[in-house]
Amino acid sequence: MMRRKLVAGNWKMNGSLAALAELDAINDAADGGVDVAIAVPATLIHPAAARARFPIGAEDVHGADSGAHTGCVSAPMVKEAGASFSIVGHSERRQGQHESDADVKAKAEALHRHGLTAILCVGETLEQREAGKAEAVVTAQLRASLPDGASGDWLSIAYEPIWAIGTGKVATVADVEAMHAAIRAALAEALGVDQADSIRLLYGGSVTAENAAGLLHAANVDGALVGGASLTAAKFVPIIKAAG
Numbered sequence: 001m002m003r004r005k006l007v008a009g010n011w012k013m014n015g016s017l018a019a020l021a022e023l024d025a026i027n028d029a030a031d032g033g034v035d036v037a038i039a040v041p042a043t044l045i046h047p048a049a050a051r052a053r054f055p056i057g058a059e060d061v062h063g064a065d066s067g068a069h070t071g072c073v074s075a076p077m078v079k080e081a082g083a084s085f086s087i088v089g090h091s092e093r094r095q096g097q098h099e100s101d102a103d104v105k106a107k108a109e110a111l112h113r114h115g116l117t118a119i120l121c122v123g124e125t126l127e128q129r130e131a132g133k134a135e136a137v138v139t140a141q142l143r144a145s146l147p148d149g150a151s152g153d154w155l156s157i158a159y160e161p162i163w164a165i166g167t168g169k170v171a172t173v174a175d176v177e178a179m180h181a182a183i184r185a186a187l188a189e190a191l192g193v194d195q196a197d198s199i200r201l202l203y204g205g206s207v208t209a210e211n212a213a214g215l216l217h218a219a220n221v222d223g224a225l226v227g228g229a230s231l232t233a234a235k236f237v238p239i240i241k242a243a244g
């Protein structure tokens with residue numbers, strides 16, 4: 001199956017109204033044969049969506065639609081603001097905000113309920129990798145957080161080894177290919193081969209213009225989830241071009 005490449009940015013807790021000027025140059029690069037998307041802080045979704053000609057998303061949503069959840073935003077809220085997708089299960093939320101696999105599953109299902117798409121993140125710690133448990137940890141995480149009705153129409157999976165995030169340490173192409181093959185096999189077991197083949201698998205963790213081409217054209221790699229290098233057009237546009 002031909003899966004279009006997706007280069008997604010994640011601004012994390014960075015950016016400002018002034019930073020939205022970066023979107024103008026990204027608009028031009030986003031007109032090619034590669035899907036481009038950027039997740040921004042909740043406060044920037046509305047102005048970013050007005051300025052971008054590609055999908056703008058949230059970095060997280062709550063699993064419920066509304067209620068007593070101080071500080072959280074829901075899928076219908078980010079949709080109203082202009083988001084068409086959200087990241088869920090980023091390790092910075094699994095670790096920093098103690099989110100469980102069940103939480104992540106509920107968040108993804110909330111997005112689907114409201115017609116939004118999801119990028120669901122999984123990844124192992126350095127300790128787990130060094131203990132030889134990386135594939136077991138990641139596939140268990142995936143199975144437990146996989147939403148009901150999972151399909152490539154609305155779901156992508158991002159493999160983000162935690163030790164590679166923001167560290168400048170990149171997984172080798174061989175390691176990424178091995179993990180993505182394990183993820184694809186786990187998806188096939190859960191969903192059947194056809195559904196599993198429809199789901200895009202992104203790699204995230206210190207992706208830059210320099211290493212993007214090798215990673216993006218590796219087997220079973222259908223795109224990238226880019227943190228630091230998505231903050232400026234100068235760094236992000238070459239990654240989009242490397243995917244093409």
Ligand SMILES: O=C[C@H](O)COP(=O)(O)O
Nearest residue numbers: 010165166205206227228
């Ligand atoms: O969501 C993006 C990832 O956490 C990767 O971040 P990074 O590119 O800054 O390493």
